[in-house]
Every structure is written in structure tokens, then in C-alpha cells.
Amino acid sequence: xxxxxxxxxxxxxLRPEGTACAVxxxxxDKLHAGPQPVKLYYTGPMFRYDRPQAxxxxxxxxxxxxxxxxxxxxxxxxxxxxxxxxxxxLGLKNLELHINSVGCVKCRLVLRRELQSFFRKRYDDLCFNxxxxxxxxxxxxxxxxxxxxxxxxxxxxxxxxCLCESCSAHFEKVKKHMDLINIPYIxxxxxxxxxxxxxxxxxxxxxxxxxxxxxxxxxGRYNGLVxxxxxxxxxxxxxxxxxERVILALDRQRVAFPGxxxxxxxxxxxxxxxxxxxxxxxxxLRAAGFSANKDFLNRSLKAQMKYAGKAGVRFVVIIGExxxxxxxxxxxxxxxxxxxxxxxxxxxVYLTKRKSEV
RNA sequence: GUGGGUGUAGCUCAGCUGGUCAGAGCACCAGAUUGUGGCUCUGGGGGCCGUGGGUUCAAGUCCCAUCAUCCACCCCA
Numbered sequence: 001x002x003x004x005x006x007x008x009x010x011x012x013x014l015r016p017e018g019t020a021c022a023v024x025x026x027x028x029d030k031l032h033a034g035p036q037p038v039k040l041y042y043t044g045p046m047f048r049y050d051r052p053q054a055x056x057x058x059x060x061x062x063x064x065x066x067x068x069x070x071x072x073x074x075x076x077x078x079x080x081x082x083x084x085x086x087x088x089x090l091g092l093k094n095l096e097l098h099i100n101s102v103g104c105v106k107c108r109l110v111l112r113r114e115l116q117s118f119f120r121k122r123y124d125d126l127c128f129n130x131x132x133x134x135x136x137x138x139x140x141x142x143x144x145x146x147x148x149x150x151x152x153x154x155x156x157x158x159x160x161x162c163l164c165e166s167c168s169a170h171f172e173k174v175k176k177h178m179d180l181i182n183i184p185y186i187x188x189x190x191x192x193x194x195x196x197x198x199x200x201x202x203x204x205x206x207x208x209x210x211x212x213x214x215x216x217x218x219x220g221r222y223n224g225l226v227x228x229x230x231x232x233x234x235x236x237x238x239x240x241x242x243x244e245r246v247i248l249a250l251d252r253q254r255v256a257f258p259g260x261x262x263x264x265x266x267x268x269x270x271x272x273x274x275x276x277x278x279x280x281x282x283x284x285l286r287a288a289g290f291s292a293n294k295d296f297l298n299r300s301l302k303a304q305m306k307y308a309g310k311a312g313v314r315f316v317v318i319i320g321e322x323x324x325x326x327x328x329x330x331x332x333x334x335x336x337x338x339x340x341x342x343x344x345x346x347x348x349v350y351l352t353k354r355k356s357e358v
Numbered sequence: 359g360u361g362g363g364u365g366u367a368g369c370u371c372a373g374c375u376g377g378u379c380a381g382a383g384c385a386c387c388a389g390a391u392u393g394u395g396g397c398u399c400u401g402g403g404g405g406c407c408g409u410g411g412g413u414u415c416a417a418g419u420c421c422c423a424u425c426a427u428c429c430a431c432c433c434c435a
Contacts, residue, residue: 050434051432075433190411300393305393305396320393
């Protein structure tokens with residue numbers, strides 16, 4: 001975590017994720033006293049201290065959702081579905097959705113026993129870290145990327161094997177609800193969340209070809225977290241995605257980004273004559289709800305047109321000597337290249353009409 | 359925290375084994391078109407070659423340090 005000492009000699013840690021923040025909001029604002037369930041979202045910068053690499057930044061941005069107050073497996077499916085829908089709308093393809101269930105505290109006690117008895121015989125084959133995990137948190141051995149640990153864990157008991165009756169039923173219902181809305185998933189027995197407050201459903205979305213950090217989002221159920229944070233026992237389930245990784249995936253999949261949108265109108269002047277009128281018109285147009293711009297570099301008519309073309313504006317309003325004398329301006333449609341003269345006072349009205357045609 | 363790669367124009371990069379090595383494309387600006395964008399052509403501006411030391415007659419080019427950046431390892435509550 002990104003921890004440092006500030007000038008007041010206080011130890012400061014920058015938040016690494018948003019769920020705990022959402023829980024605090026839920027408790028501090030006493031949302032648990034209101035109607036349940038409570039659905040929240042957040043977005044903002046998060047921080048880590050790891051060395052940066054592809055898809056991993058010291059400062060990054062997450063979007064996340066949390067649902068407090070319901071243990072209904074349909075909500076797990078709803079949260080997963082919402083996140084998959086988000087990726088789908090962006091245009092991402094070939095994502096893998098991995099799901100698993102780590103059960104409740106009771107299930108994990110069973111799992112812990114089973115795993116320890118399984119790995120006790122293979123203890124010497126485990127990597128250094130997993131030898132420590134054996135006592136501290138054997139579930140994490142399943143998650144280890146070392147080949148020796150993967151090999152020795154081939155027939156290891158899985159979290160799902162150790163689910164109690166109600167947790168097993170919960171997982172079945174999550175899967176059923178996923179099937180009801182046709183969301184394909186892969187059951188990944190190695191997908192675990194190590195902390196005690198995680199319960200039942202765990203899931204993760206992976207994007208191919210974005211480097212070593214392939215996860216673009218994930219989440220799960222945390223029925224113990226609110227209580228751990230000092231609140232009443234409250235079920236919760238949530239999801240978070242890393243926006244930089246989503247952008248990376250969009251980039252790799254060559255999904256077209258929404259282009260930058262230019263102003264609606266660009267006001268072109270010829271020489272100094274039309275300049276004052278153009279400035280006034282600029283603000284009239286803005287007041288009428290258009291985004292509008294003009295030249296501020298004393299550029300030639302041609303250069304202004306060129307600039308307007310590059311900026312992708314739809315309409316150019318040309319005010320020159322001839323137009324001024326007649327109290328009109330030339331309005332040019334940059335797409336059709338057609339232009340007509342419009343009375344100066346009527347330009348906003350005219351453009352409003354033209355804009356609604358498109 | 360560990361290992362490796364890369365720092366040259368706004369961007370992407372080329373610059374062999376030190377000696378016309380300050381370059382290309384794109385972008386930008388201007389002109390061709392004296393009041394009309396996109397296409398084309400012509401011209402132009404712009405670089406302490408990341409920074410600081412060192413080696414050498416001579417350093418983008420070699421060495422050291424430093425900073426930045428990228429990739430991977432580690433880690434991922």
C-alpha cells in the first residue's frame with residue numbers, strides 16, 4: 001500500500017480500493033437504518049505502491065458497485081451481469097468470466113482442515129511462500145502461480161467440495177440465475193479471496209492480450225465485512241473494475257474510442273471588421289446552448305476554415321465586410337459544403353432548427 | 359523490493375564498428391487558391407540527442423552515475 005509520513009509526522013495511506021470506503025459511508029450515514037437493500041456506486045482514483053507495469057499504475061481509477069443488505073443469490077448474479085453488460089456496451093469481446101464460491105466461515109474451517117491434510121504430505125514440494133500459507137491461510141496455496149505448487153495441488157480439495165448445505169445451495173442459485181439471463185461463465189476452483197470477510201461468490205473478469213495483468217475487474221460477496229467494520233451483521237456483494245485496464249483492453253481489441261467532439265459552431269471572421277460582431281455572436285450562440293468557438297490568432301479566412309474542418313465542427317458562420325454591410329452572416333454546413341446567408345439576429349434560431357434536422 | 363529494455367523535433371522513430379549525424383514520416387505554420395476546410399504540390403519554423411560526470415584530438419554514438427519511462431518478477435488486502 002502507498003504509505004508515507006506527512007509533514008505532521010502522521011502515517012498516511014492512500015486508499016487501495018473502494019469497498020471499504022463504501023462500507024464506511026453505509027455505516028457513517030446510517031444507511032442500514034433505511035430501506036434495504038442499498039445499492040451504491042463509486043468512481044475515483046486509487047493507489048498502490050507496486051512498481052508500475054503494463055496495466056498497473058501507482059495511481060489508477062476504479063469504478064465499483066456495492067449492494068448491502070441482501071443475501072439473495074440473484075443479487076450476486078445481478079452484480080455480475082451488470083459488470084458484464086458494462087464491458088459489452090463498451091464493445092469488449094472474448095472476456096472470460098471466472099466464478100467460484102469460498103463459502104462461509106464454517107465452510108472454510110472444513111476447507112482449511114482438508115487442505116492441510118492434503119498438503120501435509122506434499123509440504124516439501126511447496127514454494128517458500130506456500131509453506132507459510134500452509135499454516136496462515138492454506139486456501140491461498142490454490143491461488144499460487146508457482147508450477148511446483150500448481151503441480152502438487154492437482155487433486156487438492158476445492159472450496160466448492162467443502163461448502164455447507166446452505167452455501168452450496170447459494171452457489172447453485174447464483175449459477176441458475178446466470179443461466180436464466182444467458183451469461184456464460186467458467187468455474188475456476190483456484191479463484192479465491194483470502195480474507196475472512198469474503199464469503200460465497202467470488203468472480204473475476206479477464207481480458208486476453210493486455211499483458212501479465214489480465215484481470216479487468218472482479219468482486220464477490222463479503223457477508224462479514226460490514227460487521228468487521230463495526231456495523232451490524234449485513235450481507236454485501238460488490239464489483240470493481242480498473243478503468244486503465246479496460247482502456248488497455250479496448251485499445252488492444254481496437255475498439256473505436258468515441259472521437260473528440262468539436263464545437264457545434266465556429267465563427268470565422270475576415271479581417272478586423274467582423275471581429276466585434278463575431279465575439280458578440282459567440283456568446284449569443286453559447287447562451288442558446290451551442291458550443292461555439294472563434295479564431296483568436298488573427299488567422300486568414302482560409303486558415304480559420306482549415307482549423308474548423310480539423311476541429312470537426314458542423315457549422316461555420318462567416319462574418320466579413322460584405323455580410324456586415326447587409327446585416328447577415330454566411331452559414332456553411334461543413335458536411336454538405338452548402339452555405340446560405342442568414343440575418344445576424346436569426347443565426348441562433350436558424351442553427352437550432354438546422355441542428356434538430358440532423 | 360528484484361531483473362531487463364528504452365530515453366534524439368509536438369508524436370513515431372532512423373542515426374552501422376566514435377570523425378557532414380542533427381535526420382525522416384506525421385503534426386504545426388505559410389504559399390499555390392488576393393473571401394471558403396478535407397485532396398495535391400512547394401516552402402518554413404522547431405532539438406543543451408533525459409541530466410551530470412568521465413575517456414578521447416573528436417561523443418546521440420564508449421564508460422560511470424543519476425533521473426524518467428516501459429516490460430517482467432514479486433505482490434494483489
